[in-house]
Amino acid sequence: MNDASLPIVPASGGALEGLRIVELAQGVAGPFCGKLLADYGADVVKVEPPEKGDVTRSWGPFPSDQADVEKSGLFFFLNTNKRSVTLDINVAGDKERLLDLISRADVLIGSSRLRELQEQGLDYDSLARLNPKLVMISCTPYGQTGPYAEWNGYDLNAYHLSATGSRYCGLPDREPLENGTFTADFFGGFAAAAWGLGVVLGRDQVGGGQHVDCSSAEVLAALVVGSLNVGGYVQDSVFNRRTGQGMGLACPARIYPCQDGWVFIIALETRQWKGLCRAMGDPDWAMPELFHELHSRGENRDLIDPMVEKWTLGRSKNEIMEICQAHGCPATALYDMADLAGLPHLLERGYWTELEHPALGRVRTLGAAMRLPDCPGGPRLGAPLLGEHNAEIFAECRSAKAVSAVQVESACATKPQASSQLPLSGMRVANFGWGLVGPMVGQLLSFLGAEVYKIESNARIDFQRKVPPFHRGIPDPDRSIQNHACWAGNGSVTLDLKRPEAQELALKLVAKCDVAIENFSPGVLQRMNLGYEQLKSVRPDLIMVSMPAAGFTGPLHKLRTYGNSLACLAGLDSVTGYYDSSRPLGMETAPADMLGGVIGALAVLIAAYHRRRTGKGQHIECSQQEAFMHLIGPGFLDYVLNGRVAGPLGNRHPLQAAAPHGVFRCRGEDRWIALAVTTDEEWRGLVAALGNPAWAFAPELAELRGRLRDIDAIHMHLAAWTQGHDDYELAQLLQRHGVAATPVLNVADLLSDPHFRARSTFIEVMHPLGFTETIYGAYVKCSRSKPHVHPGPARGSDNERVFKGLLGLTEARYRELVERQIIY
Numbered sequence: 001m002n003d004a005s006l007p008i009v010p011a012s013g014g015a016l017e018g019l020r021i022v023e024l025a026q027g028v029a030g031p032f033c034g035k036l037l038a039d040y041g042a043d044v045v046k047v048e049p050p051e052k053g054d055v056t057r058s059w060g061p062f063p064s065d066q067a068d069v070e071k072s073g074l075f076f077f078l079n080t081n082k083r084s085v086t087l088d089i090n091v092a093g094d095k096e097r098l099l100d101l102i103s104r105a106d107v108l109i110g111s112s113r114l115r116e117l118q119e120q121g122l123d124y125d126s127l128a129r130l131n132p133k134l135v136m137i138s139c140t141p142y143g144q145t146g147p148y149a150e151w152n153g154y155d156l157n158a159y160h161l162s163a164t165g166s167r168y169c170g171l172p173d174r175e176p177l178e179n180g181t182f183t184a185d186f187f188g189g190f191a192a193a194a195w196g197l198g199v200v201l202g203r204d205q206v207g208g209g210q211h212v213d214c215s216s217a218e219v220l221a222a223l224v225v226g227s228l229n230v231g232g233y234v235q236d237s238v239f240n241r242r243t244g245q246g247m248g249l250a251c252p253a254r255i256y257p258c259q260d261g262w263v264f265i266i267a268l269e270t271r272q273w274k275g276l277c278r279a280m281g282d283p284d285w286a287m288p289e290l291f292h293e294l295h296s297r298g299e300n301r302d303l304i305d306p307m308v309e310k311w312t313l314g315r316s317k318n319e320i321m322e323i324c325q326a327h328g329c330p331a332t333a334l335y336d337m338a339d340l341a342g343l344p345h346l347l348e349r350g351y352w353t354e355l356e357h358p359a360l361g362r363v364r365t366l367g368a369a370m371r372l373p374d375c376p377g378g379p380r381l382g383a384p385l386l387g388e389h390n391a392e393i394f395a396e397c398r399s400a401k402a403v404s405a406v407q408v409e410s411a412c413a414t415k416p417q418a419s420s421q422l423p424l425s426g427m428r429v430a431n432f433g434w435g436l437v438g439p440m441v442g443q444l445l446s447f448l449g450a451e452v453y454k455i456e457s458n459a460r461i462d463f464q465r466k467v468p469p470f471h472r473g474i475p476d477p478d479r480s481i482q483n484h485a486c487w488a489g490n491g492s493v494t495l496d497l498k499r500p501e502a503q504e505l506a507l508k509l510v511a512k513c514d515v516a517i518e519n520f521s522p523g524v525l526q527r528m529n530l531g532y533e534q535l536k537s538v539r540p541d542l543i544m545v546s547m548p549a550a551g552f553t554g555p556l557h558k559l560r561t562y563g564n565s566l567a568c569l570a571g572l573d574s575v576t577g578y579y580d581s582s583r584p585l586g587m588e589t590a591p592a593d594m595l596g597g598v599i600g601a602l603a604v605l606i607a608a609y610h611r612r613r614t615g616k617g618q619h620i621e622c623s624q625q626e627a628f629m630h631l632i633g634p635g636f637l638d639y640v641l642n643g644r645v646a647g648p649l650g651n652r653h654p655l656q657a658a659a660p661h662g663v664f665r666c667r668g669e670d671r672w673i674a675l676a677v678t679t680d681e682e683w684r685g686l687v688a689a690l691g692n693p694a695w696a697f698a699p700e701l702a703e704l705r706g707r708l709r710d711i712d713a714i715h716m717h718l719a720a721w722t723q724g725h726d727d728y729e730l731a732q733l734l735q736r737h738g739v740a741a742t743p744v745l746n747v748a749d750l751l752s753d754p755h756f757r758a759r760s761t762f763i764e765v766m767h768p769l770g771f772t773e774t775i776y777g778a779y780v781k782c783s784r785s786k787p788h789v790h791p792g793p794a795r796g797s798d799n800e801r802v803f804k805g806l807l808g809l810t811e812a813r814y815r816e817l818v819e820r821q822i823i824y
Contacts, residue, residue, distance in 0.1 A: 014041015015375040015610035025111035030139035032189030038081035040377040061638035070359035073637030084384035124211035143215030158184035160674035162220035171244035181654035188216030194602040202423020211783040222776035223594040231481035239747035249298030262334035275328035330560040336574040337639035357382035422449025440597025446489030487792030494796040511538040519547035551623035563590020577648025659707035672744035685737035
């Protein structure tokens with residue numbers, strides 16, 4: 001990628017120093033997007049309404065549960081390193097100050113719907129005339145376009161609209177569950193930060209700023225559900241629902257009880273099953289040959305699970321994890337908030353950060369999502385008090401006013417020429433990634449225009465290529481339908497990296513790349529002479545991102561995991577389950593893998609911004625555990641402030657800031673509606689939609705405190721009402737009354753739902769082998785940049801282009817290396 005457009009200057013702050021951001025967003029997704037950028041050096045000015053400020057200031061958790069706008073743990077977590085200014089945009093002077101801030105900003109982060117933006121004169125088209133290089137990031141539940149764009153919505157609605165709960169979380173005879181806390185919003189915030197920063201980097205490429213439209217529901221629908229389910233449904237017209245038993249047909253692959261809590265054990269490969277057997281002492285019951293195959297173990301789950309559970313009940317979670325890991329079985333302890341707070345691994349790595357705050361005192365919070373050695377990130381300053389920086393920011397507005405009109409006039413006169421290029425055009429990536437997470441880093445970069453080559457080998461075929469279903473049922477590694485979705489955007493070259501000549505070719509490829517990606521256990525690439533120091537020797541300004549499960553150092557650094565394991569290791573599964581049960585229910589998929597792809601890409605883009613300023617590359621350490629732990633930030637702050645260890649939350653609001661708040665059965669098989677009420681006005685709308693029943697007029701229900709106290713009774717009344725209604729019709733009725741309600745979709749619904757169809761969430765593509773299939777497309781929409789999405793590649797589909805074209809091998813030399821299975 002050509003970084004010559006900006007001068008090289010010494011860096012004196014964070015990686016994103018000099019990036020100016022105005023944050024109008026409220027809630028979770030938008031402010032979390034802003035936090036991620038602020039934690040790496042961007043100057044984020046948070047614009048809040050006077051008196052009450054951001055809505056999350058009223059959500060808690062509060063010390064001793066005493067509400068105070070300056071003491072919300074959620075607000076503290078979401079707003080580290082920001083400056084706060086209070087402006088009432090309905091007042092002329094304040095509106096002028098806001099427009100002045102925007103005229104000098106690189107990025108505007110918002111959470112309003114399009115109609116509201118247009119009424120306020122803050123829509124992208126209006127602001128682009130003021131500041132042609134502005135990148136506007138909209139973080140909303142449903143996006144700025146489509147039939148549901150103007151619907152009311154919260155995290156619960158976005159999550160269940162995405163089909164994630166229906167497919168992956170809960171028992172088959174009970175309501176689908178949300179896993180974790182604000183999961184849809186956190187996925188949306190990570191995605192918005194990555195895509196938004198990519199667009200910032202490419203402003204000169206595409207001819208100015210863009211509007212980045214991030215729907216939390218669409219991000220989840222694409223990455224978590226679409227990646228592994230949609231293509232198979234299109235082919236076979238069959239879709240799976242949640243089972244509550246673990247991961248599909250795999251066994252063991254679930255959470256088991258143990259002496260001091262819970263442990264996750266997974267054995268997908270035969271060698272892992274044999275390792276588990278050794279850990280258990282090779283019991284006779286585990287020895288039959290039929291248990292050696294994955295599908296046979298799944299068919300005999302009723303025999304295997306009770307025996308594994310009998311063994312786990314006699315041991316502690318850490319003991320089980322240690323002995324299983326020692327024998328090659330990737331078991332992990334399920335940690336809760338208290339476990340994580342005292343975990344020796346995180347303490348030794350210096351993960352936690354303690355910050356001073358004027359109202360809260362000294363507060364312990366989560367550290368950096370990823371570690372950039374040349375410009376460390378993470379929280380440095382506590383969240384601001386409401387309007388804390390008014391005088392400072394108003395002074396900046398006054399000092400800028402003398403030149404702002406001239407700057408804006410000049411900017412409009414020299415508006416950049418539009419280009420058909422994508423933001424990352426010219427960036428080349430060597431992707432050593434394995435499985436899901438590494439290739440999904442490459443996928444996001446490719447959607448933004450990067451040229452990405454997955455380096456793989458026929459000597460050891462990536463296990464993700466072996467995952468069914470296969471196109472037309474033919475078990476060919478090039479026909480895995482899931483692989484075509486998850487690896488979309490990646491090219492493929494094949495090298496047997498255990499051979500020295502293949503290692504030399506890999507180094508020659510890296511020399512022509514800007515970025516390298518890997519997610520092996522620590523030491524794997526070094527043993528193949530392809531560690532960072534070797535790669536840096538051929539490309540001194542290389543950006544390399546490594547994504548080990550638990551980092552490079554610490555007692556757990558050699559841990560073997562899958563994405564499911566990480567949800568336990570990061571604490572997410574400790575709060576996932578039914579509210580009336582203490583048993584955690586993990587997701588029947590690997591959300592950490594899908595989100596890890598976004599996080600890894602964000603890390604690359606932060607380093608790319610830094611390299612553009614300084615000319616320096618670096619080796620990024622992205623511990624998947626530490627990054628994924630950001631999804632339990634609110635629960636951890638409750639533990640810090642109040643000593644509470646959260647258990648399974650069901651679908652209730654994680655901070656008791658809404659009632660009712662849940663999923664209710666509708667007419668038809670496994671049909672449900674997700675409904676959330678956070679304000680008294682929304683409650684009155686719900687009562688009207690219900691037909692004004694007498695029970696709803698009890699005086700104590702007029703306010704949130706009373707509704708929280710009687711939430712079980714309210715939910716019982718709602719369940720009796722909703723079961724007689726169609727889910728879609730009921731959602732429309734409730735929305736007309738101002739209530740946030742959405743149908744709970746399943747996999748089939750995603751393809752027929754009018755909103756996802758209008759947003760082209762899923763697209764039909766042609767595979768290199770000559771067949772068409774359906775995969776997800778660009779799950780964040782950019783107003784200028786429309787990527788051409790191609791499915792995951794056939795093995796070695798780019799061999800000739802790379803080895804002969806890019807690296808200059810002669811035809812004879814190329815054929816020789818193919819015949820000798822160096823290129824293989």
